[in-house]
Amino acid sequence: MTTAALSSVPLSKAALFEAQAVKISARRNRLLSLPALLIIGIFGVLPLIIICVYSFLVAAPYGGVQWQFSTDAYLNFLFQRDIFDDTLQFTPDFLIIYLRSFLFAVVTTVICLLLGFPTAYFMATRPPAQRNWWVLLITIPFWSNLLVRTLAIMFIIRDEGLINNALIGLGVIDKPITMLYTNFAIQLGLLYAFLPFMVLPLYSSLEKLDFRLIEAAYDLYATRRQVLWRVIIPLSKPGIIAGCLLVFIPALGAYVTPLILGGGIHLMIGDLIAQQFGSGRNWPLGCAQALILMTAVLVALYFYVRNTSGKVQHG
Amino acid sequence: MGIAFENQLAAPQLPSRPAYGDNQTGTHLPERAGSLNGVIVPEQPGKNAIEVRGVRKVFGTGENQVAALDTVSVSIRENEFFTLLGPSGCGKTTLLRLIAGFDFPTAGEILLHGQDIAPLPPFKRPVNTVFQSYALFPHMTVAQNIGFGLEMLGKARAEIEARVAQMLKLVKMEALKARRTSEISGGQQQRVALARALAPQPKVLLLDEPLSALDYKLRKEMQIELKRLQHETGITFIFVTHDQEEALTMSDRIAVMSAGKILQVGTPRDIYDRPAERFVADFIGETNFLPGTVVSKQAGVATVKFASSATISAGYPEGFDPTGEVTLVVRPEHADLVPDPAKGTIAGTLANIVYFGTDTHYHVKLDGGGENFIVRHQNSRSSPVTYATGAKVGIQFEEDAARVLKD
């Protein structure tokens, strides 16, 4: 009896203590997550709410907003009010810029994937001691500002730039090829800016790949192409998904690159939105455009992730 | 156990031989295993599945050079259970990788059914591997893993399904065929790896320590299963292990390797009873080494004189000419104690008696000095004599018990 009583006392004490510990740790967890919640709230949710509210207001003549409800900003996205008879007329200018931006972003993502995959594979198959050096090389562009690097591209591809001068000097051409301020220039700039964002996630998932699986596939009569499609790509899917998202989303909203290399002639969404807050003096329209972009990205993302994760499950 | 070996049928002179599965209890498996596999596979010239000719494999460059394989030559017959046995780092995996085609020999050539396979990439060799790490595809189910090889060979879907079902049945994995390979146990993974390698019906199956990760009981079960599979499928097995007991119980022939070289190739009984070198004798089973001097020799049998001036006749390996000081090897169970020291070939004092249940080990401190000589006695109810530590005893050798070693 006494032993039972004795043993039950420390037991219940322990249980009590444990319960307390759980409570404390739960409280501590909440406390620890507070900074994250604050940051998300202040820098993520709050601006979004402001943008959302502003998009339903009326533009003030010299920038800013007038506190008066209106859906004009959204109407203006697709229509323009005729100055004379006040009717709405379909103007696809903005839509075209959006579609073009999507095209730019898709092409950027695809080319980055095609270039980035072999690069990442090469890095992941180096001896471990070498790999970190390769990662370092890939991250070198991050050491300087994107604006500076974009300006550098400008100097390389402009009419009197490095490429044209070299080609003329070699006698290949006698008139410079116009590359600056073209779609080509924007595409080149986007590729250059976002390639590392594709390579790094691809590398991190390829590095974890068990290369014995590749040997196993070769052993089971898979050709190199089959090994790639049946083993390497399915197993590096997380990296592919992450890389594509990291390239596609920022490429879609790119601002500096098209501004400098497109010369303000070939706009992308980012420049369009920036214009509304600058020379356009139409903050509600800018807000509406930003929200439409965000919605489009979210919808695209939803289908992309649903599709790819489904494929992973079916092998 | 339902494991009727062909060679068992061909050996009516050994009617009381235990079935394979009953052979798993003793502490001295070797000699029983030897009798199990004692029937020598007949020489079939020109019927070699794999021929390894003077293969060298050097890793690294300059000062870091390692000769993982140092001029290895061996022939593996069709339909043979061939084992590569040796300590860690002796080059077993390297040899398998060269046969599978994951690496290329620095020198020498490998023939498959008489054809040089150097130009063939792994996916063109009718050779499959059961990897030590299993290397199952984590993004596929058990059934998809097993069917992978057939799919890559471009077989029809119906054929693949039938074959996968057959393989699942063979390794008793039908119930788990839809599972991910990460959702099954280690032993189950091993069986899937085996089924996956067997499904395309390769000419040669390479097994790299496929049982090393399993617990004792499962390993014993899998040994039986492997032997059954090999018998049923008629595939040549090249099996890697560093477990001598496993090698002796399962193999038709064994190649003992050390430091990148093959020291001896032979049946388990050959290897156990007639080791050619000290390493082989030492690596497999317990052994006594005795120094002696060759007095005369004739027709493969040498007369060797001990320090005690007693003489004994001992066989020696083919192509070896023993002279002068040599080392003899005697297995503990091939010697016997006699109470009268004068009646033994050699004599000494009982230093230690170790009881093992099925048998007893007597450690004898020899009169001439040197290492203790171990005599193994099978225990029976009516052991005629009991010995006590400190007693003077003689040691008698059975006929052919002693062998002259090469080094």
Ligand SMILES: Nc1ncnc2c1ncn2[C@@H]1O[C@H](COP(=O)(O)OP(=O)(O)OP(=O)(O)O)[C@@H](O)[C@H]1O
């Ligand atoms: N890729 C490699 N680079 C350098 N050295 C290697 C390489 N692979 C193997 N070796 C060396 O070659 C030797 C033989 O290796 P191997 O893997 O064939 O041994 P093993 O007999 O399979 O050993 P274990 O029983 O431990 O698996 C070892 O000394 C090993 O260090």
Ligand SMILES: [Mg+2]
């Ligand atoms: Mg190995």
